[in-house]
Amino acid sequence: MTEQDPNALRTPQALHELPAAALIEAFRRRELSPVEVTQSVLGHIERWEHHLRALYLLRPELALQQARESEARWRKGEPLGPLDGVPVTIKDNIATRGDPTPLGTAAVDLTPAAADAPPAARLKESGAVLVAKTTMPDYGMLSSGLSSFHKLARNPWDRSKTPGGSSAGAGAAAAAGYGPLHLGTDIGGSLRLPAGWCGIFTLKPSLGRVPIDPPYMGRAAGPMTRSVGDSALLMQVLSLPDSRDSMNLPYQEIAWEQFDRGVERLRGLRIGLLLEAGCGLAVEPEVRAAVEHAARLFERAGAVVAPMQPFMTQTMLDGMDHFWRMRSHIDMKGLPPAKKARVLPYIQHWADSAAGMSGEAVFKAFSQFHATRLAAVSGCRHFDYVISPTSPVPAPPAEWASPTNDPLRPLEHIGFTVPFNMSEQPAASINCGYTSGGLPIGLQIAGQRFDDLGVLQVSRAFELIREAQRPWPQPPSEALQHVD
Structure with missing residues (x-):
């Protein structure tokens, strides 16, 4: 059984759940207003947020003012761009002018971004x-919603569980229906892990595909959405060039709107099946x-699927872990x-454990x-994929900092995700099932470097063939007692 098209309109009573493409079409036809959509999102957030703690800088009046300005543009037939009037959230560590960027930690001065x-x-x-910014753990160095600055973020599927991280609030917000579009970052799995644990879709783009500031080895910003189509729409905007990113790829006009090539896109593809990370x-x-x-x-x-041998080793994982410890130290x-x-x-504890590392040890780790x-x-x-x-x-x-909850074994769960940050390859996460307890299970789909559109097309094909x-x-x- 295939799922319903995630880009189809639902009922007018669920405006906060409508896909971005459906909203844009409704704005164009004047069937919906950005104001009523934003009001619906804010109302839904009010019902959910004290249970999830996914947001930072939620300012309803400011969001509504933006929506009113968008409504005026649509009335004139002069939208600013492909996302005019669509509600979005942005992760804490992506600077927004005039707002503090706490990086999830109480140790940072709350200085407004320039x-x-x-x-x-x-x-x-x-x-x-x-609509708001979303929460993250201290310095983005945990796959968790645990933070010394933000309240503990929780997973909408089971509030006793973590949404993952470091794009913790974004993952929870997308799964909870805080509007269609959410923006996170990823240096070792921080988009894909919360996407997998929250049952949503994300694309970690090829390094440099989405300009980011400050850039860093392996660091990428990307969309977090309920559907592949909404991520493709968001990529139209995010992939535009910006000279501030010294690692930015040369701008390339990519036909992001061609993300849906149907199930036929899979026929004849060579797909590797990696079931063991090697570490x-x-x-x-x-x-x-x-x-x-x-x-x-x-x-x-119609794809040709062949098993793969692990290519990661524990030495590789430990080396990256130890270098990041020294950087944080x-x-x-x-x-x-x-x-x-x-x-x-x-x-x-994790960072201070690097205090005694020699220069030789740091070099070997790097x-x-x-x-x-x-x-x-x-x-x-x-x-191919x-x-x-x-x-x-x-x-x-939810209260654990990582799946081991051990600061000396903090990254034991990123063996499938981190290699594609370092190889600069695009990699998505899409839901492929549920545990017996009802928790989502993420499938990672990785492509060759620069093949971001191909990863979206394969992900969309899987979206069509997976079970409802x-x-x-x-x-x-x-009436139920909520969890703080």
Whole structure:
């Protein structure tokens, strides 16, 4: 059984759930107003947010003012761009002019940003309505909604579980229906892990496809949405050039609107099936079974699926972990003691464990980034696309900093995601099933470098062939005691 087209209009009573493309068409036909859509999103947030704690800087009046300005433009037939009037959220660490950028930690001074970072600038230029920013853990270094600055973010599917991270609030907001479009970042899995654990879709683009400031090795910004189509629409805007990103790819006009090539797009594709990461946590049986089932669906659609041997090693994962520890140790060493004390103890313990590393040890740790890049490129070279679990395990408890909850084993769950940051390849996460307890299971779809559109097309084809999805979670009854 295939799912309903996620781009189809639903009922007028569920405006906050409408896909972005449907909203734009309704604005164009004057069947809906950006104001009433924004009001619906804000009302839905009011019912959900005290249970989830996904948002930062929620300012309803400011959002409504933007919506009124968009409504006036649509009345004149002069929309600013492809997203005019569509509600969006932006992750805490993507600067928005005039707003503090706390990076999820109480240790950062709340200084207003002087300018919009490139992704935020593109959204504003397109006329999108910024409803709020979304929460993240300290410095973005956890796959969790645990933060010393923000309240604990929770997973809408099961509020005792984490939404993942570091794009924690964005993942929860998308799954909870806080409007159609959400923007996060990823340096080792921070888009894909919350997407997998929250049952939504994301694309980590090829490095440099979406300009970002500040740029960093492996760092990417990308869309987090309920459907592939909404991510494709968001990529039209996010991929526009910006000279502030020294790692930006040369601008390329990509036909993002051609994301839907149907199931026929899968016929004859060579797809690698990666069921073991080669490092970190073992894949849990329910996760493995869901990914194997997805592989069978690809085969039935005409793809040639072949098993892959792991290309990552524990040495690679540990090396990247240790280098990031040293980077964070140096950052926190520069903080006054009182400010460092505000950082999550888990992060402090993790970073301070690098204090005794020698220069030789740091060099060897850093060399594992390049070793990972070489291994990923070599491991994928015989395939058009590679499918794997997004995470080896379902969402862990909300209060845990990571699936191990051990600061000396913090990255054991990113063995499937991190190699594609270092190899600069595009990689998506899309829901492929549920655990017996009802938690989503993410399927990662990775492509060759620069093939962002191809990854979207393959993801859309899978969206069409997978089983019908469960209804999105809804706010609990107000008669029930909520979780803070």
